[in-house]
Amino acid sequence: MIDKHTAGLVIDEARQDRGLTWNRLAEIIERPPVWTVSALLGMHPVPQAIADVVRDELGLDEDIAKALTRQPVRIGPTDISADPTIYRFHELIAVYGAALKALIHEEFGDGIMSAINCSVAVDRGTHPDGDRVRVTIDGKFLPYAWNASEG
Amino acid sequence: MIDKHTAGLVIDEARQDRGLTWNRLAEIIERPPVWTVSALLGMHPVPQAIADVVRDELGLDEDIAKALTRQPVRIGPTDISADPTIYRFHELIAVYGAALKALIHEEFGDGIMSAINCSVAVDRGTHPDGDRVRVTIDGKFLPYAWNASEG
Amino acid sequence: MIDKHTAGLVIDEARQDRGLTWNRLAEIIERPPVWTVSALLGMHPVPQAIADVVRDELGLDEDIAKALTRQPVRIGPTDISADPTIYRFHELIAVYGAALKALIHEEFGDGIMSAINCSVAVDRGTHPDGDRVRVTIDGKFLPYAWNASEG
Amino acid sequence: MIDKHTAGLVIDEARQDRGLTWNRLAEIIERPPVWTVSALLGMHPVPQAIADVVRDELGLDEDIAKALTRQPVRIGPTDISADPTIYRFHELIAVYGAALKALIHEEFGDGIMSAINCSVAVDRGTHPDGDRVRVTIDGKFLPYAWNASEG
Amino acid sequence: MIDKHTAGLVIDEARQDRGLTWNRLAEIIERPPVWTVSALLGMHPVPQAIADVVRDELGLDEDIAKALTRQPVRIGPTDISADPTIYRFHELIAVYGAALKALIHEEFGDGIMSAINCSVAVDRGTHPDGDRVRVTIDGKFLPYAWNASEG
Amino acid sequence: MIDKHTAGLVIDEARQDRGLTWNRLAEIIERPPVWTVSALLGMHPVPQAIADVVRDELGLDEDIAKALTRQPVRIGPTDISADPTIYRFHELIAVYGAALKALIHEEFGDGIMSAINCSVAVDRGTHPDGDRVRVTIDGKFLPYAWNASEG
Amino acid sequence: MIDKHTAGLVIDEARQDRGLTWNRLAEIIERPPVWTVSALLGMHPVPQAIADVVRDELGLDEDIAKALTRQPVRIGPTDISADPTIYRFHELIAVYGAALKALIHEEFGDGIMSAINCSVAVDRGTHPDGDRVRVTIDGKFLPYAWNASEG
Amino acid sequence: MIDKHTAGLVIDEARQDRGLTWNRLAEIIERPPVWTVSALLGMHPVPQAIADVVRDELGLDEDIAKALTRQPVRIGPTDISADPTIYRFHELIAVYGAALKALIHEEFGDGIMSAINCSVAVDRGTHPDGDRVRVTIDGKFLPYAWNASEG
Amino acid sequence: MIDKHTAGLVIDEARQDRGLTWNRLAEIIERPPVWTVSALLGMHPVPQAIADVVRDELGLDEDIAKALTRQPVRIGPTDISADPTIYRFHELIAVYGAALKALIHEEFGDGIMSAINCSVAVDRGTHPDGDRVRVTIDGKFLPYAWNASEG
Amino acid sequence: MIDKHTAGLVIDEARQDRGLTWNRLAEIIERPPVWTVSALLGMHPVPQAIADVVRDELGLDEDIAKALTRQPVRIGPTDISADPTIYRFHELIAVYGAALKALIHEEFGDGIMSAINCSVAVDRGTHPDGDRVRVTIDGKFLPYAWNASEG
Structure with missing residues (x-):
């Protein structure tokens, strides 16, 4: 059983190997970009039909597609809130909240x-x-x- | 010497006593609303000219106006990140960061x-x-x- | 300016001095008990009409009633989550969440x-x-x- | 030796593969739904007779059933209290505790x-x-x- | 309004001034020693009759006695779990829990x-x-x- | 090299497989029950003679017995202080410390x-x-x- | 009632005003220097006879002497473990513990x-x-x- | 590539298997005992010549000796500051710092x-x-x- | 798929095996030393051309070079801020910030x-x-x- | 007795009232600017002669000058490490440490x-x-x- 986070890493790797941007992948599955990245990295359950498209487009195993459709626990595998790109948003909320x-x-x-x-x-x-x-x-x-x- | 946070509380009280909305106050000082609230609550230094307008408009003491012009330490007096309205923004960054x-x-x-x-x-x-x-x-x-x- | 938490302490004291239960107070203001306690302790803004009733019923000063009507920051003055009565609820969420x-x-x-x-x-x-x-x-x-x- | 948390993941996977809802599984073992999910995910010891039914119904190995019957340490393998669905309950206790x-x-x-x-x-x-x-x-x-x- | 912790400090001071041990005070109010100390320091509500005895015995003001009868929040005003005498008990639970x-x-x-x-x-x-x-x-x-x- | 915590898990499993209670095991090694459980779970060094008895009684490998005799680091592999059974003791110390x-x-x-x-x-x-x-x-x-x- | 920490601040001030070193004060009360400083800053109960000597030597009020004799809670009023002089000792324990x-x-x-x-x-x-x-x-x-x- | 902490565990095991005390090992490499234990457990870089002696004395693989010579990150693999033997030193610093x-x-x-x-x-x-x-x-x-x- | 941190460990090992200093490696890739070390340890994306040079110079596998070019999450795999060499910088900011x-x-x-x-x-x-x-x-x-x- | 932090606030206020920059004040006392600001805000003991100059230059009370000369506890009254200007330095150490x-x-x-x-x-x-x-x-x-x- 592959967890959603590991599935997200595999998807990201396959996406880069095929030279697909996240934006292009979002167009292919006809979803907004932020939703697409979040969902494929494991933060949303992905409808079966979209999971199938992603599987075919990126040549993924079935268990990756299956992981996409599962209900997520919406917490990351590690706390990345201190990464500079992400921290700036938390700082903004601290200053302007x-x-x-x-x-x-x-x-x-x-x-x-x-x-x-x-x-x-x-x-x-x-x-x-x-x-x-x-x-x-x-x-x-x-x-x-x-x-x-x-x- | 009045610190910027206490000055912010006094300003907010005076603003409500006069029936002034934050948006109206922002119009009076000709600044954007989010900047206005943040600055008057102590998160930005306020230029002297604007501090004078705020002082006159709200009938504040001079030391309140003086506090407004000082350089801030941009951390709040208490951690309000768990307030439900503010927490939702941090949760969004956690989910979509x-x-x-x-x-x-x-x-x-x-x-x-x-x-x-x-x-x-x-x-x-x-x-x-x-x-x-x-x-x-x-x-x-x-x-x-x-x-x-x-x- | 009296903050909402201090106002809540004053109200609780006045309520006990008059021998009023929280449930009775809730009946008087015609609101549900949990809402009533939370709101009077500072977790909700209280409509002006209800604040007036509470003020008259408990013989409070006007600034207490005024504090009731203000928008709350919904965090307590101290973290009471370790109090045994309250902790049991957090434990339940930990076990059954x-x-x-x-x-x-x-x-x-x-x-x-x-x-x-x-x-x-x-x-x-x-x-x-x-x-x-x-x-x-x-x-x-x-x-x-x-x-x-x-x- | 399989720990209770891993056993819970295997059970959840087998349950989904067979198209069984948690509610249906609760009916089969004649226990309330919240107890059923908690116990099968590792938060309660499961009586031997029920563990046998679960094992047969889901086609599990004996060591999974054995794990179910052991006494739990009632803490999760990761802290999921920040998951939005679960956090709302903790926030409620913080606001209404x-x-x-x-x-x-x-x-x-x-x-x-x-x-x-x-x-x-x-x-x-x-x-x-x-x-x-x-x-x-x-x-x-x-x-x-x-x-x-x-x- | 005097909070239960402050009341406890006043009681402890008065007790020492009169040369009363905690054990003697427990005898006077006919309660077990650990209960007595905890309750008088603010961790339990004290029945009115006992609060009256304590008040008279130690020559306390009425508001101290009143504080004793209130329902406690059972958390201390400061975290004293690192005090060596108290820490040893927490260490025991860590080692033998x-x-x-x-x-x-x-x-x-x-x-x-x-x-x-x-x-x-x-x-x-x-x-x-x-x-x-x-x-x-x-x-x-x-x-x-x-x-x-x-x- | 097997660490003392893993050795403890193996011992507990073997003990249950043989239908031995902790109390019975304590009798066999002629030590008090709380000491026995703590020591076999890794919190104390076990004398060689006792480790040999435990090894023979439970049919353990030599490296398990060897792990028992090593000097422990007396901290658990995970923090289990929030487990309800254990937490109650910490709460007691918090209330009565x-x-x-x-x-x-x-x-x-x-x-x-x-x-x-x-x-x-x-x-x-x-x-x-x-x-x-x-x-x-x-x-x-x-x-x-x-x-x-x-x- | 003066707490032991405040008493310690008063003593330190009086000591400096009189030009007394800690070592000299230790000689006067015939106690080792580290014990002397710790005890006078509030970490140990001071015997009545020594408290009297300190009171007379430094011209302190009686309530300061009384505070010295009380049983301490051995935790500081603020966490000073990050002060560079003190931190080095904690670092040593971390490295050589x-x-x-x-x-x-x-x-x-x-x-x-x-x-x-x-x-x-x-x-x-x-x-x-x-x-x-x-x-x-x-x-x-x-x-x-x-x-x-x-x- | 073996990290310095794992190398330390292997060294400690080999040392015990050969019946060598830390003090004896310190004599062999002609270094002070505390330095010897710390360095061999991974807290100091060990000079090549000493690493060779240790390797020969304990019959270690070359990659263990190589790990000894590398520059350490002086933080442990787990926080052992709560181990009772080590905690007492931190408590001393807290009380006497x-x-x-x-x-x-x-x-x-x-x-x-x-x-x-x-x-x-x-x-x-x-x-x-x-x-x-x-x-x-x-x-x-x-x-x-x-x-x-x-x- | 090799993560950037693991790639950094492999690079550091290969560098030492070849007797290359970080400064020499920085000269080879014509980048400043601090940037070079940070980037090769995983804190910056490395341009493809430089990754190729590093791969050839150190005899690395292609997947290591690929890891170098990926976008980093700029948080370390473990918190090393307590390492004495690094802590001194944080202390300086605490004292002089x-x-x-x-x-x-x-x-x-x-x-x-x-x-x-x-x-x-x-x-x-x-x-x-x-x-x-x-x-x-x-x-x-x-x-x-x-x-x-x-x- | 005025603590060094409060003394620092008074000095900063007096400095601004007189229109003196920190750099100018550093010139007057013939010390480097970073040392000057740190020392006057309470992070260093100030030699008596310099404290006298500062007192005279800024028209301070004697107890402020006295506070300057005392040995500091080098921790701030509040943690300001999250202030954006200061945080960037900590982030740099996290990324480049x-x-x-x-x-x-x-x-x-x-x-x-x-x-x-x-x-x-x-x-x-x-x-x-x-x-x-x-x-x-x-x-x-x-x-x-x-x-x-x-x-």
């Missing part, structure tokens, strides 16, 4: 931005001082609501 | 998105299933570069 | 139980071996959904 | 809800805004009692 | 020794090599039981 | 109970409300003494 | 060096490359002994 | 005892109450000095 | 020294009291700038 | 760069892409040496 909270509260009322009903995109922005990374996080607003099941 | 890293690398090469030359915006998106919080993080791409001073 | 996750996934698909659109209730159950504490957690199922704002 | 403690105290006196003499159930609730996950935790009340053995 | 678990399981079956229905005593033992501290922990055995409320 | 310290000081003066010159025993106590686990910790009192070698 | 353990075992058998029946001294050593700090730790060997009280 | 710092400062001025130009020795002391472990730490005093390279 | 921050702010305004557009060099300095290690960190100043992409 | 260690070893042999006999300087470097922060750390090389005091 209180401001985001205040403005979400002011605009929407008491609640949160969902991290479940949510999409993330990365694209390139331009600026005279040099190109920019633009990350858009787009999550449903969830108001604190004291609901209970009926009946 | 490896994907963001892979796509930044694919698009820009080896490097990071700057958290220093960077702006953050929050706005409201619409969707049939309910309104959405849209956070845009827009930072300069910084390639790993082994430069040294000249001469 | 993987099972809860598997069964939620099996019944609802990939997603989570919301901790925001959620209610909690405590009541007394009976059993020949002794009475029982019955805690019901009732939260909306949120499927992982890769949605984005329109337009 | 003080309220649960206050209400248990008010209703029952000084003591705790047992996490040992305790059952947990998950079911589906309905609501116009969407279906809900309903988790019921039902534990014996244990009053603080300063007893000692006789004689 | 697995053995205690194995023997409890062998003698009683799957379960725990209750830390709630439990008493602790300290007395002096004799030995040619020097006197000994004898700590007896006496807690009810609680078998893991999957019970639920009736009806 | 300050009281134990005060009473040891009052009875013996400034010092500690030795965790080295110390024995631990578990036995069954009876009580109308159910049987009880009785753990006795019996350690030499060590007064703080500022001694130095002579000469 | 396994060797110390092996040699103690080889020379004395299974056991520890007592940190309770123990003295510590600092003196100056000479060497052509520069003077040296010589710290001697002299503690009683305590063999692991499974003793119990008699009778 | 502030005193050591004060006395070093008083005797030598602002600076530290070097943990690099430093030797450690263990020997047996005698005392009527039982033999003692005497650890001598002898490190060069390094004054804080704000020097810079010339030219 | 606030001063560096104040002086960068005074000289350049609000911002940071980039750790991405940055080079590090080590060389030998001379001094009558002994040779010195001189580490130069040379990073671009990045002012806090609230820029956003255009258009 | 293993390389620094390897090159120091190659150039100097087994040992460390002293953090005690060490100076730090910050200056401005130029580069076509923007000015640079240049930090020079210049510490004495200390070889591991197993020396002991004579006689």
